[in-house]
Amino acid sequence: KAGVTQTPRYLIKTRGQQVTLSCSPISGHRSVSWYQQTPGQGLQFLFEYFSETQRNKGNFPGRFSGRQFSNSRSEMNVSTLELGDSALYLCASSLAPGANYGYTFGSGTRLTVV
Amino acid sequence: AQKITQTQPGMFVQEKEAVTLDCTYDTSDPSYGLFWYKQPSSGEMIFLIYQGSYDQQNATEGRYSLNFQKARKSANLVISASQLGDSAMYFCAMRATNTGNQFYFGTGTSLTVIP
Numbered sequence: 619k620a621g622v623t624q625t626p627r628y629l630i631k632t633r634g635q636q637v638t639l640s641c642s643p644i645s646g647h648r649s650v651s652w653y654q655q656t657p658g659q660g661l662q663f664l665f666e667y668f669s670e671t672q673r674n675k676g677n678f679p680g681r682f683s684g685r686q687f688s689n690s691r692s693e694m695n696v697s698t699l700e701l702g703d704s705a706l707y708l709c710a711s712s713l714a715p716g717a718n719y720g721y722t723f724g725s726g727t728r729l730t731v732v
Numbered sequence: 733a734q735k736i737t738q739t740q741p742g743m744f745v746q747e748k749e750a751v752t753l754d755c756t757y758d759t760s761d762p763s764y765g766l767f768w769y770k771q772p773s774s775g776e777m778i779f780l781i782y783q784g785s786y787d788q789q790n791a792t793e794g795r796y797s798l799n800f801q802k803a804r805k806s807a808n809l810v811i812s813a814s815q816l817g818d819s820a821m822y823f824c825a826m827r828a829t830n831t832g833n834q835f836y837f838g839t840g841t842s843l844t845v846i847p
Contacts, residue, residue, distance in 0.1 A: 674834055
């Protein structure tokens with residue numbers, strides 16, 4: 619079966635712009651979560667969506683937002699981009715939230731802000 | 733607060749040898765899951781193995797096994813018979829039921845398999 623699909627794979631944006639990243643979960647998975655990976659901060663949790671509702675949010679400024687659609691696809695948006703937003707953004711999907719559910723990650727979107 | 737510690741930034745292992753990657757964790761939540769992921773240079777996080785906090789036996793998945801010592805709060809990954817394709821970053825992660833189920837990741841260990 620198809621894995622988690624993240625688009626685009628690579629993105630270059632200018633400071634001050636906004637960007638939207640997309641994540642299509644594995645078919646049947648209804649939970650999607652997002653993570654930011656940087657060399658300095660490592661992997662940090664952004665937010666989790668389940669059934670179109672945000673269930674949990676990490677410690678990121680309001681410039682970072684997301685949503686989930688009825689088909690479980692999710693998007694995250696970053697407004698007013700800063701150089702520090704350059705990172706690999708990973709999304710993960712699972713059947714539902716819960717510590718015993720295996721999460722499958724996508725290959726990520728590598729965002730570069732110049 | 734949840735915390736994962738990986739103290740080995742880089743490790744080298746000879747092909748066909750076994751290697752242990754260390755991971756310690758800290759949580760006050762009695763229900764949690766411990767995970768190991770492999771991240772090759774392509775960026776994708778590949779699930780390797782899972783251990784639940786109430787599991788009595790250590791988890792095994794093919795060449796991967798997890799040495800779970802609950803009292804010591806350690807969850808070391810053992811890779812047996814290393815292969816060149818095992819060269820990658822390895823992350824230990826934890827998710828706890830009472831803290832939103834988000835993953836807390838360690839800083840990772842870069843494993844290089846030498847032919």
